[in-house]
Amino acid sequence: MDFLQTPENQLFLGVAVAIVAIGIGALYLYSSKKPKGCLDPENFREFKLVKRHQLSHNVAKFTFELPTPTSVLGLPIGQHISCRGKDSQSEEVIKPYTPTTLDSDVGYFELVIKMYPQGRMSHHFREMRVGDYLAVKGPKGRFKYQIGEVRAFGMLAGGSGITPMFQVARAILENPKDRTKVHLIYANVTYEDILLKDELNGLAAKYPDQFKVYYVLNQPPDVWDGGVGFVTKEMIETHCPAPAHDIKILRCGPPPMNKAMAGHLDALGYSPEMQFQF
Template sequence: MSFFGFTEGIPQFIRDHPYPIGVATALGAIFLSAVYTYKRRRSKGCLDPTEFKEFRLIKKTQISPDTARFKFALPTPTSVLGLPVGQHVLCKGKDSDGEDVVRPYALITGDFDLGYFELVVKMYPGGAMSRNFMELREGDYLPVKGPKGTYKYKPGQVRAFGMIAGGSGITPMFQIIRAILKNPKDKTKVHLIYGNRTANDILLKEDLDGFAEQFPNRFTVYYVVSEVSEKIQIASSL
């Protein structure tokens, strides 16, 4: 039902209640109730915790030799996925024998991103689910179910976060970091140590550097690599 559907009975209500003050008060209550109900319906997420729903891949970007960023469309440009910050989804594919395979993945987007969601996935040679992501092309569909997990981040939950991530383990932390920094009312500070084998393996570096530059008093990142050339630093703080 549209927002206007909630208010279509107002003209008849005015005819039945000719007292100005009472009408104004009642109309205000009706309007606020309509807005509240409409927003609740509008913000209902697209995920189903019990059944897989298919989402169309609209963009696939290779961000490292073995990792890609996948962007999936939601049903409408204003749809939200409905994933609490700190939780994850289950993705389903087929293994080499045609049997179902299900794996958990953390998103890098949140419900403040309307109309789409994104995954960053490291694809391992011989990995049952990795094979599906390797073969996934723009226009293909991926079955997704959720939300899953027991942890839900709440703004102001702690004064500061100290995070240590390695490789693709950055994704669940990135989701929380982004949600904190996107919320001007959340004053939580984040200090991240992010380790990788080489500088080329650092995922989402452009995004992380952008956060550090935009929020210097709220976010700090240190990059650490185990294999280093003379041309780069082993660790850096922004």
Template structure:
């Protein structure tokens, strides 16, 4: 004989299991929809920048790097916001010098649009620098007027087989931005060769990050440090960047390579002369 009570019990348990299963499906579907909407909102965002008007961004964290250099983190309007800065471009920052006069200077963030909700600047504050005064006096909670994007270079994956980069001092920031974008993109196979010149070891900005790139991407990123006032024990270059250093540490002239340079005016001119003498055509060169 059939046990109707047992069948009834099994049927009730099956209904409960089905209800739990469908409830789980609904929860998963809702989660997927939320993630898709979130990602689409980021993708469709035009970014937080305005190319024509200055917008203010709040300084949320100031981190000293050396005696005259600090990292400044600025919050974007929403935690899901992106800055909207194409790789290879920069922003204009507005401040006041020691006499209260308005100053506008270009800076390249070391962050990318993959860094959601904030952007960071590494700034060296020179004793007599007009914009340096503004950053030196800036405190957490204050606002920085910013406008952008600006610049002639908009990097595209595959635009070069390899980059040779020659940077001096704070000229490392656009090189760092581009290098990070290349190395963090698994679809980008571009190689990077960086020559980075400074006065002393303490002046080398982002050294830990650059050394980490060299360790994690040994076949794609090379860095050669040059110091004009090295310590007694120093394995890098000494003096100023020479033609011989460029020959040894940058890719040789070819249609599919580009040489980028960014540094003080005197250094940029000297590097242009070296590159021309070494056979790098003007279309292979770019100055930030």
């Protein structure tokens, strides 16, 4: 311990301890800092398609690579991106899509796309092959979510309108600090049209006290225990939380469905503050 007896050595030791402390603090701040997202709200950036998985005759899951294996897209919960492509006439088209992945999915993001015969952006995705690049800009959208903002969400989705609902539900359910309940009504024409069915059923099985899903089909199979026809006021009353200051109903689907759901919600007593349309 003679080394510590001189003032010079004590000063040297003190400086060394301070440097180590600063280094540890800097390392902690660096490691705990949220990674910067890859999106640019003003300019399109290109991301490489690394996998394409056909889910049905007109639905595919597209996986795009981010710059590094630890990169995140940087998309807030419930917001979307703008994708740019070319239609069958080689004219530019831009359309919004919501990834089904979250920032907890590092190094990549995924889009589940339903490709319609006459859809302009559908043509672009139909033509995309592994190795091609997609131009993306964002984030976009008015939806902002904070834990504890509401006690429960009701969700009314139709067709590909499930993607923002799935993103929000996943973010809530996979956060152990978030106890918000989620009640989803998901409408389609046929059983084969149900997007993300396995993933939704998986969430319902894993979080039975927090997530409920009710499927509605316009043309159901012979054996079917879900709803039939269009989503009705009675279905909303049965499967969504009742109007209250601490609930919100989200809706996303084709324009006729959105209009019909707005009418149902108004008639059931949901105020404008309790409703949000993607």
